[in-house]
Amino acid sequence: MELLIFNKDTWQEIVYTIRQNRMRSLMTVFGVFWGIFMLIILIGTGKGLQNGAYSSFESYATNSFFIWARNTTKPYKGFGIGKKFNFTNDDTRVLRTTVPQIKALGPRSRIRGETGFNNVVYKDKTATLTIYGDEPEIRDINLMEITKGRFINRLDIEQKRKVAVIGLESLPLLFTGGQDPIGRYIRISGVEFQVVGVFRLPNKNDDRYEENSKAVFLPLSSFQQTFNWGEIVGWYSVNVKSGYDAEQVKKKVRQILARRHHVAPNDIRAFGSWNMAAEFKKMSDLFTGIRFLIWFVGIFSLLAGIIGISNIMLIVVKERTGEIGIKRALGATPVSIMSQLIFETLILTSLPGYIGLVMGVGVLEIIDRILVFLRTDTQMFENPQVDFYAALATLAVLTLGGVIAGIIPAFRAVQMKPVDALRQ
Amino acid sequence: MPHISKNNKILSLKNVYKTYLQGKNHIPVLRGITLTVRAGEMVSIMGSSGSGKSTLLNIIGLLDDYDQGEYLLNGTLMGKMNESKAARLRNRHLGFVFQSFHLIGFKTALENVALPLFFQKISRKKRNQKAMEYLDRLGMAQWANHLPNELSGGQKQRVAIARAMIADPSVILADEPTGALDSTTSLEVMKVFKEINAQGITLVVITHERDIAAMTDRIVFLQDGVIQTDE
Ligand SMILES: Nc1ncnc2c1ncn2[C@@H]1O[C@H](COP(=O)(O)OP(=O)(O)O)[C@@H](O)[C@H]1O
Numbered sequence: 001m002e003l004l005i006f007n008k009d010t011w012q013e014i015v016y017t018i019r020q021n022r023m024r025s026l027m028t029v030f031g032v033f034w035g036i037f038m039l040i041i042l043i044g045t046g047k048g049l050q051n052g053a054y055s056s057f058e059s060y061a062t063n064s065f066f067i068w069a070r071n072t073t074k075p076y077k078g079f080g081i082g083k084k085f086n087f088t089n090d091d092t093r094v095l096r097t098t099v100p101q102i103k104a105l106g107p108r109s110r111i112r113g114e115t116g117f118n119n120v121v122y123k124d125k126t127a128t129l130t131i132y133g134d135e136p137e138i139r140d141i142n143l144m145e146i147t148k149g150r151f152i153n154r155l156d157i158e159q160k161r162k163v164a165v166i167g168l169e170s171l172p173l174l175f176t177g178g179q180d181p182i183g184r185y186i187r188i189s190g191v192e193f194q195v196v197g198v199f200r201l202p203n204k205n206d207d208r209y210e211e212n213s214k215a216v217f218l219p220l221s222s223f224q225q226t227f228n229w230g231e232i233v234g235w236y237s238v239n240v241k242s243g244y245d246a247e248q249v250k251k252k253v254r255q256i257l258a259r260r261h262h263v264a265p266n267d268i269r270a271f272g273s274w275n276m277a278a279e280f281k282k283m284s285d286l287f288t289g290i291r292f293l294i295w296f297v298g299i300f301s302l303l304a305g306i307i308g309i310s311n312i313m314l315i316v317v318k319e320r321t322g323e324i325g326i327k328r329a330l331g332a333t334p335v336s337i338m339s340q341l342i343f344e345t346l347i348l349t350s351l352p353g354y355i356g357l358v359m360g361v362g363v364l365e366i367i368d369r370i371l372v373f374l375r376t377d378t379q380m381f382e383n384p385q386v387d388f389y390a391a392l393a394t395l396a397v398l399t400l401g402g403v404i405a406g407i408i409p410a411f412r413a414v415q416m417k418p419v420d421a422l423r424q
Numbered sequence: 425m426p427h428i429s430k431n432n433k434i435l436s437l438k439n440v441y442k443t444y445l446q447g448k449n450h451i452p453v454l455r456g457i458t459l460t461v462r463a464g465e466m467v468s469i470m471g472s473s474g475s476g477k478s479t480l481l482n483i484i485g486l487l488d489d490y491d492q493g494e495y496l497l498n499g500t501l502m503g504k505m506n507e508s509k510a511a512r513l514r515n516r517h518l519g520f521v522f523q524s525f526h527l528i529g530f531k532t533a534l535e536n537v538a539l540p541l542f543f544q545k546i547s548r549k550k551r552n553q554k555a556m557e558y559l560d561r562l563g564m565a566q567w568a569n570h571l572p573n574e575l576s577g578g579q580k581q582r583v584a585i586a587r588a589m590i591a592d593p594s595v596i597l598a599d600e601p602t603g604a605l606d607s608t609t610s611l612e613v614m615k616v617f618k619e620i621n622a623q624g625i626t627l628v629v630i631t632h633e634r635d636i637a638a639m640t641d642r643i644v645f646l647q648d649g650v651i652q653t654d655e
């Protein structure tokens with residue numbers, strides 16, 4: 001048997017159907033096209049916004065938090081409010097040994113580069129750069145790429161080595177074209193440090209990219225010595241083992257630190273903190289919601305289109321009752337009449353739907369090209385796309401919808417006796 | 425269906441009743457029809473409007489069902505059957521010609537003629553070839569690629585007759601085939617029918633014109649759902 005799709009009669013009837021109700025069919029067919037097109041655009045836009053938003057988190061392990069010391073806001077153990085306190089190397093040791101939920105603890109200190117400060121010098125060149133004191137663990141929290149040499153290691157910390165890892169972006173400020181910085185000595189606040197590595201930040205969408213991509217990393221111990229910080233630690237970056245709630249671990253860390261520094265147990269505001277995990281979850285929840293909304297709206301507009309097609313087919317069946325009667329008199333079985341009608345409906349839905357899908361993906365591609373071309377540093381929107389499965393799901397919904405839309409008209413078509421159909 | 429020899433009872437109705445239900449009213453249309461048509465006969469059915477001629481022909485053509493009695497098509501009882509089986513029987517054994525032609529408007533003459541073979545799932549090439557042959561037989565070859573609305577009434581009916589013949593039916597049923605044609609064209613169509621009949625195909629023709637009926641072997645006269653005369 002000739003397959004319906006290769007059959008000239010099938011296509012003849014589809015063309016005839018459209019011609020017979022030109023305006024109505026074109027509007028309905030356009031409805032399906034538009035439904036799919038918009039669904040794809042919405043999915044792509046949602047994905048683009050999501051990519052944009054997620055990318056600002058890309059420089060960090062998301063299951064992490066930061067905690068720093070502020071001034072006390074409650075009197076405790078004879079101290080008044082406003083007591084200053086600092087984290088110390090002892091705190092680091094205690095936290096590392098007593099909180100098993102911590103995957104990596106990064107004690108950090110920082111001196112921010114301020115304009116005109118010119119704190120870093122190489123030969124006759126000077127630059128104003130932010131200086132970090134860090135331990136190797138920081139690499140489990142702040143994601144960076146070492147493009148040359150190495151990062152700070154345990155021995156650097158233990159031996160308070162005067163070594164530095166500098167940002168790829170800061171190289172042009174200190175070294176003339178193409179000079180290999182590794183092994184050279186730079187002066188930071190009058191102290192010489194040997195460059196042992198160069199890093200690069202992977203994510204330009206980070207708020208702090210401008211500053212941090214030009215930073216200098218020193219071993220925390222050397223930092224404390226050079227800048228006379230003693231045992232002081234600026235803040236902790238903490239990566240929590242997966243499966244543990246960052247908020248709970250943060251609470252525990254805060255309790256330990258409060259006890260050690262004689263801060264009232266309920267003096268929450270004595271600590272500053274930022275829970276990356278919670279922020280990330282908030283955002284991923286938001287995007288889950290957006291995605292749900294998009295599919296909800298999309299499916300319903302698609303459904304409206306499919307119902308429209310079904311209606312058109314009902315009208316077609318009604319108008320062609322006589323013709324169906326003729327065919328039945330000549331020997332068309334109900335099954336063949338029905339399958340022809342269902343196939344027609346399927347074509348009327350899936351063809352415009354498929355075009356909508358292709359055009360939607362095309363438009364997203366063009367938007368993406370334009371974004372890349374403009375090199376917008378906007379964090380809002382990035383790489384709008386429809387993944388393969390979403391496209392597949394859309395096609396499945398469409399096909400299923402087309403078949404369902406055809407079923408009622410098809411049944412209607414063979415409901416009558418041939419003689420009654422012929423009488424029309 | 426086995427080979428049909430002359431004198432075989434190709435159509436046999438015994439006491440066939442048919443009542444239409446209109447709202448709450450039962451309208452008896454056929455009230456005990458007993459009729460036998462032998463293979464190769466050419467029979468006309470006459471009667472006033474509303475006497476049940478079309479109803480009878482539709483029952484014979486398996487387009488409608490009957491309430492009581494027996495109808496045998498070439499010896500096989502046609503009782504209640506599903507639509508697929510009826511469609512198959514119509515396709516293989518029956519040809520139809522109607523007063524209003526019933527050609528499909530967006531199909532060419534050739535495609536219209538080929539339609540019964542399409543439902544036999546015969547390939548496009550073969551069915552078009554055969555359709556062309558039948559159109560040629562009816563002198564319509566040069567109109568093969570025209571749409572029905574480009575044809576005159578007589579030409580349309582020739583196309584319809586070609587379509588009725590293409591599947592080699594044993595019986596052709598025609599419901600007032602000349603009703604929409606002028607007298608000259610009517611006579612031409614009847615001549616075609618006579619030729620077809622001469623090839624051994626049984627013909628049942630409804631008409632209310634005496635001279636048309638006179639061209640057949642036998643005239644059955646229907647009145648109020650019963651056979652008045654059979655001559
Ligand atoms: N589907 C139907 N429903 C109700 N009444 C019908 C139907 N078909 C035919 N009739 C009635 O049956 C009678 C016979 O109709 P028909 O067989 O078409 O007569 P004829 O062809 O001899 O003019 C008429 O009175 C007609 O109104």
Ligand SMILES: [Mg+2]
Pocket residue numbers: 477478479
């Ligand atoms: Mg009639």
